[in-house]
Amino acid sequence: MADTTRDRILEAAYRTLVRRGYHETSMKDIAEEAGVAPGLAHYYFESKEHLLVETIRHGCAPLVEEWHQRSAGTPAGLEEAVEIGREGLEMQKGELKRHLELFRLIFDLFGVGLHNPRIGAAVQEFVAEDRERIASVARAVMAAAGQPSRVQPDAIAAVIWASLNGITLQKLINPEFDADEAIDALWEMIATFIAAHSGAAALKAS
Amino acid sequence: MADTTRDRILEAAYRTLVRRGYHETSMKDIAEEAGVAPGLAHYYFESKEHLLVETIRHGCAPLVEEWHQRSAGTPAGLEEAVEIGREGLEMQKGELKRHLELFRLIFDLFGVGLHNPRIGAAVQEFVAEDRERIASVARAVMAAAGQPSRVQPDAIAAVIWASLNGITLQKLINPEFDADEAIDALWEMIATFIAAHSGAAALKAS
Amino acid sequence: MADTTRDRILEAAYRTLVRRGYHETSMKDIAEEAGVAPGLAHYYFESKEHLLVETIRHGCAPLVEEWHQRSAGTPAGLEEAVEIGREGLEMQKGELKRHLELFRLIFDLFGVGLHNPRIGAAVQEFVAEDRERIASVARAVMAAAGQPSRVQPDAIAAVIWASLNGITLQKLINPEFDADEAIDALWEMIATFIAAHSGAAALKAS
Amino acid sequence: MADTTRDRILEAAYRTLVRRGYHETSMKDIAEEAGVAPGLAHYYFESKEHLLVETIRHGCAPLVEEWHQRSAGTPAGLEEAVEIGREGLEMQKGELKRHLELFRLIFDLFGVGLHNPRIGAAVQEFVAEDRERIASVARAVMAAAGQPSRVQPDAIAAVIWASLNGITLQKLINPEFDADEAIDALWEMIATFIAAHSGAAALKAS
DNA sequence: TATGAATGAGCGTTCATTCAT
DNA sequence: CATGAATGAACGCTCATTCAT
Numbered sequence: 001m002a003d004t005t006r007d008r009i010l011e012a013a014y015r016t017l018v019r020r021g022y023h024e025t026s027m028k029d030i031a032e033e034a035g036v037a038p039g040l041a042h043y044y045f046e047s048k049e050h051l052l053v054e055t056i057r058h059g060c061a062p063l064v065e066e067w068h069q070r071s072a073g074t075p076a077g078l079e080e081a082v083e084i085g086r087e088g089l090e091m092q093k094g095e096l097k098r099h100l101e102l103f104r105l106i107f108d109l110f111g112v113g114l115h116n117p118r119i120g121a122a123v124q125e126f127v128a129e130d131r132e133r134i135a136s137v138a139r140a141v142m143a144a145a146g147q148p149s150r151v152q153p154d155a156i157a158a159v160i161w162a163s164l165n166g167i168t169l170q171k172l173i174n175p176e177f178d179a180d181e182a183i184d185a186l187w188e189m190i191a192t193f194i195a196a197h198s199g200a201a202a203l204k205a206s
Numbered sequence: 207m208a209d210t211t212r213d214r215i216l217e218a219a220y221r222t223l224v225r226r227g228y229h230e231t232s233m234k235d236i237a238e239e240a241g242v243a244p245g246l247a248h249y250y251f252e253s254k255e256h257l258l259v260e261t262i263r264h265g266c267a268p269l270v271e272e273w274h275q276r277s278a279g280t281p282a283g284l285e286e287a288v289e290i291g292r293e294g295l296e297m298q299k300g301e302l303k304r305h306l307e308l309f310r311l312i313f314d315l316f317g318v319g320l321h322n323p324r325i326g327a328a329v330q331e332f333v334a335e336d337r338e339r340i341a342s343v344a345r346a347v348m349a350a351a352g353q354p355s356r357v358q359p360d361a362i363a364a365v366i367w368a369s370l371n372g373i374t375l376q377k378l379i380n381p382e383f384d385a386d387e388a389i390d391a392l393w394e395m396i397a398t399f400i401a402a403h404s405g406a407a408a409l410k411a412s
Numbered sequence: 413m414a415d416t417t418r419d420r421i422l423e424a425a426y427r428t429l430v431r432r433g434y435h436e437t438s439m440k441d442i443a444e445e446a447g448v449a450p451g452l453a454h455y456y457f458e459s460k461e462h463l464l465v466e467t468i469r470h471g472c473a474p475l476v477e478e479w480h481q482r483s484a485g486t487p488a489g490l491e492e493a494v495e496i497g498r499e500g501l502e503m504q505k506g507e508l509k510r511h512l513e514l515f516r517l518i519f520d521l522f523g524v525g526l527h528n529p530r531i532g533a534a535v536q537e538f539v540a541e542d543r544e545r546i547a548s549v550a551r552a553v554m555a556a557a558g559q560p561s562r563v564q565p566d567a568i569a570a571v572i573w574a575s576l577n578g579i580t581l582q583k584l585i586n587p588e589f590d591a592d593e594a595i596d597a598l599w600e601m602i603a604t605f606i607a608a609h610s611g612a613a614a615l616k617a618s
Numbered sequence: 619m620a621d622t623t624r625d626r627i628l629e630a631a632y633r634t635l636v637r638r639g640y641h642e643t644s645m646k647d648i649a650e651e652a653g654v655a656p657g658l659a660h661y662y663f664e665s666k667e668h669l670l671v672e673t674i675r676h677g678c679a680p681l682v683e684e685w686h687q688r689s690a691g692t693p694a695g696l697e698e699a700v701e702i703g704r705e706g707l708e709m710q711k712g713e714l715k716r717h718l719e720l721f722r723l724i725f726d727l728f729g730v731g732l733h734n735p736r737i738g739a740a741v742q743e744f745v746a747e748d749r750e751r752i753a754s755v756a757r758a759v760m761a762a763a764g765q766p767s768r769v770q771p772d773a774i775a776a777v778i779w780a781s782l783n784g785i786t787l788q789k790l791i792n793p794e795f796d797a798d799e800a801i802d803a804l805w806e807m808i809a810t811f812i813a814a815h816s817g818a819a820a821l822k823a824s
Numbered sequence: 825t826a827t828g829a830a831t832g833a834g835c836g837t838t839c840a841t842t843c844a845t
Numbered sequence: 846c847a848t849g850a851a852t853g854a855a856c857g858c859t860c861a862t863t864c865a866t
Binding site for chain 4: 862863
Binding site: 432433435436516519520522523525526527532535536539540543561562563564567568570571573574575576577578579581582584585586589590593594596597598600601602604605607608 | 638639641642722725726728729731732733734738741742745746749767768769770773774776777779780781782783784785787788790791792795796799800802803804806807808810811813814
């Protein structure tokens with residue numbers, strides 16, 4: 001998976017940042033983990049900040065890939081739209097199991113972004129993109145549901161993004177935390193909400 | 207409120223940590239803000255980490271106070287229980303406006319705790335306590351609602367805690383983010399969920 | 413001469429900067445020469461730049477002292493004014509012998525100032541002050557000479573400052589250079605100039 | 619004028635060194651400016667120091683050219699010799715306007731040479747050559763003036779070289795400095811000196 | 825000739841922490 | 846309790862130089 005030296009550094013950064021966090025990881029640590037000279041990391045990456053962002057991008061690539069494959073066309077009806085949403089949550093469950101480390105890195109990014117303008121900008125963009133993925137599904141569902149609601153799909157998407165990330169945070173803080181149960185509960189709330197806003201008693205959740 | 211030197215340091219730490227974040231704040235900065243010698247902070251606090259934890263405890267005190275005052279007895283009926291939940295969300299809106307800085311500090315704490323066992327333990331305790339406050343309301347509401355649900359009140363509380371913190375995070379990341387709208391949307395979802403699980407069409411949200 | 417630690421660092425800096433020059437001297441070199449920990453130099457001096465400026469100030473102090481003692485009152489007549497100028501040049505001869513190292517440092521300062529705004533400002537001020545000392549004598553002489561000249565005393569002062577520093581530069585570049593002879597030649601030119609602008613054949617140079 | 623790669627590097631070095639100074643310029647900067655790989659500069663030039671010396675030699679070439687053209691034969695009489703000197707100063711005025719950057723580079727060279735033997739040797743040679751140009755005129759003038767002076771033409775040349783360089787330094791340090799006025803004042807002094815040493819009231823300066 | 829990846833020593837600076845007073 | 850000088854390790858980063866291709 002690591003053809004180029006650049007990739008080797010990126011992957012060494014991934015491992016080291018995940019293990020120790022942004023502030024406890026030095027460029028030298030990363031270079032050492034990659035088995036290269038200390039100066040080389042700066043040859044490929046302008047600064048430690050840039051390396052962090054690139055590392056996360058690199059780590060997210062497979063997830064983004066997977067997501068794009070899944071969200072092929074526009075959903076046909078309510079049922080299909082709901083199904084996409086449901087699947088999205090299931091996917092998140094899996095990611096939380098397989099890539100929890102990546103989320104640790106992302107929360108590091110959030111933390112750094114809170115006090116560092118350059119990273120802050122990258123974080124904002126990242127979050128907006130992520131939330132938009134949810135929002136597009138939310139819009140599809142609510143459009144198909146017909147019965148208009150007081151709340152905008154984008155606000156719902158913000159809540160769902162918030163929930164998912166808050167759940168991740170709890171899992172990160174306490175590995176014993178049952179994230180699956182929480183995601184299921186979230187789905188119940190979403191499903192109930194959709195049911196209440198579509199004509200029928202329609203949904204047989206999960 | 208700051209009688210002792212220890213308190214002066216604590217409050218100086220609060221101001222400084224909030225303004226600049228944990229990693230960008232030095233012990234010297236804090237001592238300077240407190241108007242004491244750099245060495246003195248180490249007389250009262252074992253290390254910078256310990257000071258961080260104590261500072262947040264100190265900073266949260268008024269909020270905890272307020273919350274305890276509000277949640278005096280056990281709610282009498284569904285309507286009262288719901289009202290308490292509703293009020294809780296309204297309170298959060300206010301806190302997001304008046305104490306956003308504190309949340310920045312808390313997310314700093316989360317970040318540090320993710321890679322630092324000592325802080326990690328404090329964070330876990332902190333989160334558990336915070337979520338329990340929500341859970342107690344959730345339990346009251348669901349008990350009053352009568353119609354039992356597939357999902358446990360604690361799972362619901364986890365979702366709500368997640369949402370609230372996720373919303374806070376979005377607000378922190380992007381000050382333009384409309385947290386009020388998101389909290390309102392969250393309430394709609396909660397209210398719908400309660401309505402669906404209580405006999406009547408009961409709730410006239412907000 | 414070195415009571416305080418600060419002074420010890422200043423003097424270590426003087427020795428090291430003179431020997432190796434600003435760019436070849438590291439803060440660690442200076443700390444080592446002073447026999448203190450590497451961090452301590454930054455405790456007393458904000459940056460390497462500041463330390464350079466302070467070091468020169470410290471090195472110049474005795475010279476400035478000497479100069480102030482000498483230039484007590486305003487000269488009474490032409491002859492006295494001329495005498496002061498003549499003495500100034502003699503003094504410079506002595507300084508070139510006793511403090512050549514200091515001038516090496518000052519030329520370093522000039523060099524750094526040419527590419528560094530902060531130092532550049534300090535250098536400008538330094539030069540202006542230095543030239544003013546010459547200008548005040550020049551003004552006194554030309555006022556006493558009576559016969560007004562096409563050239564301003566300040567322009568003459570600029571030339572004399574230039575000559576003195578250019579002579580110093582030559583001495584620095586080539587220790588064999590006969591600075592005394594050059595300064596004598598400079599005096600001949602100055603004396604001739606004064607003579608031509610005062611009524612009489614007055615001056616019996618040197 | 620830049621046929622060979624070597625020349626391209628030399629000219630890129632000139633532009634970059636002038637703009638940023640020796641210590642603020644990296645070999646990479648120069649290579650980039652020249653549009654070649656970083657390693658190539660070391661193929662043509664043994665080290666950064668060597669490149670600096672060669673660059674100045676290269677940069678001075680047109681000035682040296684111009685000077686050689688002007689000083690064709692030996693001057694016929696006093697008036698012609700004086701005229702050559704006068705012209706030299708006028709030329710310097712022009713160079714200070716057109717090539718101030720070059721002088722910045724030269725002072726950089728002086729600075730480096732003060733602490734670096736290899737460069738120091740090159741500087742000494744450079745200065746000797748430069749001063750000799752002035753000395754040859756001074757000798758011609760003083761020979762033609764007839765009335766022998768206590769001071770040697772070479773000492774006078776040293777003073778004039780000093781003045782010119784000191785004036786340049788002032789201009790470099792403070793761009794507002796009126797170098798023309800200073801050079802004019804220098805000429806007044808020189809002219810007065812010549813007049814005093816030639817029989818007649820001869821000179822109508824400038 | 826020319827490339828550019830790679831090296832590794834070294835830089836200025838920061839800072840939690842200690843300790844003599 | 847309180848001071849603040851002193852420590853020393855570590856940091857992000859730069860850069861002249863080398864060398865396989």
